[in-house]
Amino acid sequence: MTYHRTTTIILCAAAVFLAACQKSDTEPSGSATLPLKSVPKAAWLIDRLPPETVGYLRIPSLWNALFEPKEDGLHNAQAQEENLRQLEAIKQGLSNNLWNLLPAQAIGPVQLLLEKMSTPLEVAALIPPDGSFVPNVLMGTTLEGVDRAGFGQLIEQLTALNPQQVRVLTPMDDAGYMTLFAGPMPLYMHFSEASGRLSMLSGASATQDSLTAMTDGPETESPLRQHESGLDAVGRGLAVWVDMDRIWPMVAPMAPPEQAAMVSATGLDQLDYLYLGSVASGGKASLVAHLQMPRVGFRQLLPVVSGVPDVTSAGVPDFAVRIVLPTQQEFEQALDYVLAQSEDSDSARKELAGFKDLVDQYLGFDSARILVGYGPDIMLVSDRAGYWVAYEIRDRAAHDEMTAALVEKTGSPIQQRNIGGQTLYHWPMNTMTLLETDTLPDTVIPPVVKQIFGNLREHVFWVDEGRYSVGASVPQVLMARHSLDDPVDVGRWIGDSLQIDWSHTVIGGAARTRNVSRNIYHFYLQMLLFMGDMAGAELDPFAMPIWTDAGLAEEGRLGFRIDSSESALRLQLDYEVSPLEAVIAGNTMTSVAVVGILAAIAIPAYVDYEARAAVSGALSAAGLVREQVSESYYANGTLPAAGESLAEALGQASSASRDVYYEDGVISIYFSAEAKKALQGKSLHLEASEGEGGLEWTCYSPDIPENQLPVSCRG
16 A cells, blocks of 8 residues: 555645635535527638648637637626627727827738637648649638728738739629739639628639639538537637648658658657647637547557546545556556667666566565556545545455555554444554665664654555545545545546546546636726727726626636547646636635746746846957957967057947956956846956967856856856
């Protein structure tokens, strides 16, 4: 049972992230999914992608990203009619008061990007009909409140920005088709006044007919749409999709052999497609990185998971962390993969075998038996009873065998206590015996230390619950789990209440949060007022409802997970509205701590950056002195002795924050009290010396830290 404390420490590292997000009370409230008001303006080109599509990029418009409903935790508040009216007032204010401050030719493009685009900009890469490497590019978006005349004005303003590079080749016909010359090739365009949809096609083999076939043809069910249908309900977030199964065979012949070998070794040559996206559905949001590929290459480092844990908690959990252990076969496959990447795999394998022998001698049993006896699930849970860890037992006989070996090694028997009809196990393990301190000489551990610490015990408490052993740091947690008669299936709670699917999760954590949507809603209202002030729009700060009337959920979720199935690897961050909720959801002290940590990292880094910039500026200023010294050397064959002949250059290089001197081949820069605080009173030197290729310069400083020096001045 020594695995108990070590694994608990590992799990706690993940729990720190989640602990700041847990509820302060114990009763669930408001966690049910609320009905969402339907709002259109979803991406549409994704349903028109032709079969030759090998890449897709979706970029949300500014208004969509910041202000419009997206089926996340803020959806119902942003879907309020009053919110939409306030946004229209801001847009009108921008048009009336700000856009006229821009150059006339820039007004149209700015309005196009910031106001008129009501759906995301979609960009697709298409394999040309001739199969050449350079793709055609298909683009689409929707323009709101723009008619044919307004679209014509936008085109005029765009061409006016760079008439040499952008000009009209064929004006818009009655069907809404037109052609621009944009850079090296034509850009075919179609604008539908009825729907506001704008589609564009460019490329070496692009034609107007091919654009017509794409825009007027039937909707398609692309692999991207099939994949995203299970993740995203609105099609309005950022998304990147790359069909590597079709791209790699085209790229591989041109890749350098070393890079091609590396791609093959990692298994990426068998990657079907890659998807990155911010998605939302049912009032929840996530950030997803998905690799559709078989379990080959680096994917062998993680086990395959199928199913959710069925351990129960005492009441609704505050948070849960899951780690899935590999089977012995999966571990050996991962090890073989890692060793195969070594330059000398045979030596690495021998060293690893030697290390395993030492571990086996220390434990008193074959360490490979650990993965036979335990797994796949290890769970850390916080609930009404407290914090506890559940270890799934794969093989009870192997578990008993390893436990008996450790009992014999430590000489510490396992005790039992029956309380309330429950059998609790207590192992007061002698830590000093386990560490074999008796075999160490007195020069390493003095006898008095052995005597003082010889009575210390590692107290391990656990109960057996079906195929799980549930451990805790004190028995009261286990006693409370038994007495609190409100069991909750943790795996089902993760899926039903938090809407997080753990069926393929190999490492994951999930917590319920409280009032996150409320806090973000209040921040959103502040942003509306700020935008209204900037646009000169009169907004009514009392018009928007309070968060409960806006239909926002009181409880939310925050989670992270790495999913590993037979066919895919996925990394996913689950939240309500924004990934920043990891900070927003915490209490005040947690937020202060996070800010403090960031400040501890950012402030010194900024100081170093300022110092490096000042040093680089001083070196640049001294460049004229350096040039004149070099010219004198090459003209006379010797270095100038003093700086009289360099007085003008030295004066130009000096400033209020530095004094520059020269003597006997050394340019010295002394930073004054006017310099950056980190440099005050310090110096930097450039020393010339005669080398085989001529004059060589060495930069150094006796008192400026290396991290504040340019690379060329570091030792």
